[in-house]
Amino acid sequence: MKKSQPEIGLFIPCYVDQFFPQVAIATLELLEKLGCKVSYPLGQTCCGQPLANSGYERDTEGSSRHFLELFKQFDYIVAPSGSCVLHVKEHFPKLSDMEHEQSRVNDRIYELTEFLTDVLKVDSLKGSFPKKVGFHSSCHGLRGLRLASSSEMNVTPFNKAKQLLQNLEGLEWVELSRVDECCGFGGTFSVTEEALSVQMGRDRLQDHQSHQVEIVTGGDMSCLMHLQGIADREGSSLKFMHVAEILNQAIS
């Protein structure tokens, strides 16, 4: 039986759409290079995460319903953000009239790196990226979606982004002192607890800097936006790229 090619719906978080279109483009191009059939359903809005994490999950019915309508017919939904994927899976309010759509979407939605390793079964990618790269583990991707083993747990270590990046020619994967400490972004936490948020960000940057990292990468632009905001303000030379940008650039 010949299987027709699966349709992938590209889910682009609102702040990526608005502030980091290059990350969305890289995600799209990367998936296309790997032979996927991808489309971006127009009319996407924010998934509602900032609202829900601030304690207003009950006000996100409308945006959740809208999301499910847009994406329900796809075979897979892929997003360059662990955080937003986790939100869709765990914090959409239960919609009694859309139970079917909700469970279908939950089974088919993937963060980009896990889609590559778990669905496309990419073992390693061929390409070159001769830089010292430090990886910032987004907490929602790490402990929510289990994109890597967390340092607290006694399990066999793994890291899906590392699996994809480490074999790129010339790429030097830098081991940090605190491999998966939070950067302090935390959505509205970044403004309600500004002092702590910034201190946490500075401490993460310090870890990268002291290991001579050239490029900080990660799977969530929200963390990277926060870290870059501090780095830029302090005149640091660190550069920031989403994993999708590195992969797309390396294999072209």
Added chain:
Amino acid sequence: MSHPKAASQFLKDQANSLWHDETLWMVREKRDAISKTIPEWEELRNLASQIKDKVLSNLDVYLENFEANAQKNGIKVHWAKDAEEHNQIVLGILQEKNCQAIVKSKSILTEECHLNPYLEKNGVEVVDTDLGERIVQFLQQPPSHIVMPAIHLKKRDISALFHEKLQTEKGNEDPSYLTNAARLHLREKFLGSKVAITGVNFGVAETGEFVVCTNEGNADMGVHLADVHIACMGIEKIIPRRKDLGVFLRLLARSATGQPITNYNSHFRSPAKGKEIHLVLVDNGRSLQLAREKFRNSLKCIRCGACMNTCPIYRRSGGYSYGSTVPGPIGSILSPGLDMKKYSTLPFASTLCGSCSDVCPVKINIHEQLYEWRQEITKHHGEFGKGLSMKLASGIFKSPLAYKISGSTMRKAIKLLPKGLIYNPLNVWGKNRDLPEAPKESFQEWYKKNRG
């Protein structure tokens, strides 16, 4: 004081907050190292969590068994519905024994009930015999951490304090010297006390015995020298069988300090001849928490403190920033259950990073409960006026058109305005951080042009 305020004050002394962060991180690293020497670590966590599940689902039955067995062993059992009743019961026993000075080993429960000030008000001298607790007691401070009560203090602070209180040499910061001075001081108190109060780590339903874990042996010293032992125990501290201790004791010290086992795990089963043991079983909001389905498993906590050591917020804001008896992640899900209004900022003092849940030896889903408390708190207290602006935002999220307009307006504004102005409306973000450079078009616009 709200958590953000207290935290920014703590952070003002950069050197101190860095030191605090690193000190606690070291404890977390010790815990990591030793937990990884136990191949069945995750299995142990599962077991512990399941045993506690069973206890919480049958708490009434276990408590009655425990009471009956304890009474058979000659222990006098008292029930306290709240802190006030607990304090009255303890005072009642002291008055009956004509006792005006007691020694007490570490017990978070008696802190929760504010027993010390209550007894002092009633003319009883209370001496905390855990070294860290004695230190904060001298300073008239509460503990800043549930396992290491004086972790916020440095050697030189303690040296100065002991110089003042115990007449140690000025400027001598040698830990053994200072500890020895504390020992001599405490020995006097131990010898003079007819009643000793302890907490309880585990109550074994099957046997009616209870277990107290200390590193300094101060609980044992107090109890053995006194005629009367009063043990104060939260009703959630029950475990079904003695053999379950094998699971919990292996987890407790490793999670708490990275030690293989707590130095003294003392079993108290029945009073020695001529002596008495009183056990006060305290509810104080626990039954209520048990009834809250989303929050009930916070009662599994064995008070190891690991969630504090791992918490990037706690490490950088200190225990006092929480303003609650139990600080840190677990405190932030327990305290709102006691007083939602007073502790309304605590569940927001988190990035929901989830490190606490992964470190917790009894697998409490702490960060998920923080999220759930937020949903509750905003229903009742409209959290810092976030309500209105979030309502507006929700309107934006729902309608693609409105979202697009507001998004591109924002991008344009960022492009056109001088730095000083941009950071005005967004000034909290911009105080110490730049905003990303605004791109010339959104992805959506790019997509329509290039793939449309």
